[in-house]
Amino acid sequence: MNISFWLNGVYRQEEIEPGMLLIDFLREKGCYSVKRGCETANCGLCTVLVEDRPILSCSTLAARIDGKKVVTMEGMQREAQEFGSFLANEGAEQCGFCNPGFIMNVFAMLHEIKEPTEEQIKEYLAGNLCRCSGFVSQTTSILKFLKYKKAQEDA
Template sequence: MLLTTTINNRKKELLIKDDEYLVDTLRNAGYLSVKRGCDTGACGLCTVLLNGSPILSCSTLSARVQGKEISTIENFPKEAKLFASFMTQEGAEQCGFCSPGFTLTVIAMMNELKNPTDDEIMHYLNGNLCRCSGYVSQLRAIKNFMEAIKNENC
């Protein structure tokens, strides 16, 4: 099957199998920031943005993204670098394996929720697992990042 989609603002035509999952399609196309983790949609490592909303690519058939826009972390170099600095400042960044999916989820959340509460942030991030750090430092980093972006102090 020929999949026509847009990946990181570039139109792509990719040959896929009918039963192929998006994580495999993206990794085969060279987007190695899309990680394979649980293959059950429970860890968030494979998160990408589909038309601006986070999805789990390990549980999305590639055929379902026909004609849609996909964004991986490579589409947000400035935001990713800035967010990483906030994570580091709070001691929330350790191995970095979960960072691409986690960062994409934060970017999508910022576009959807303008002034989220701590509970709303944690609810939005539900399913993004980090095995290295606690979520308290991540929450602080997210709040500081959002405040800096809002005040354009970056």
């Protein structure tokens, strides 16, 4: 089956098997930020953006990206690095395994909700599993990042 799509801003055409999962396809293409975790759509480690919306690549067929724009962490290094410094400053990245999926969800949330409340942040990120910290530090880092971004816009 032939599909065409944009991966991290680059237009591509690929031949795939009809039953291939998106996580396997993306990892074959060198997108190693897409982590394999629970494989049951419960942990959020495999989150990627398709048309700016977060999807779980472990439960999505690669055929579903035909004609769509897909972004992985590899395609948003500058943004991830900027936000990652806020995670690090709050001690929110202990092992770092959940960070790619978590960061993808944060940017999807910010695309959808311009000024999320703390409650909206917690609700939006409920599908991410972090075994190290329990999201207190992550929530604080998001709030500080939002304040920083707002100050930049107002300047």
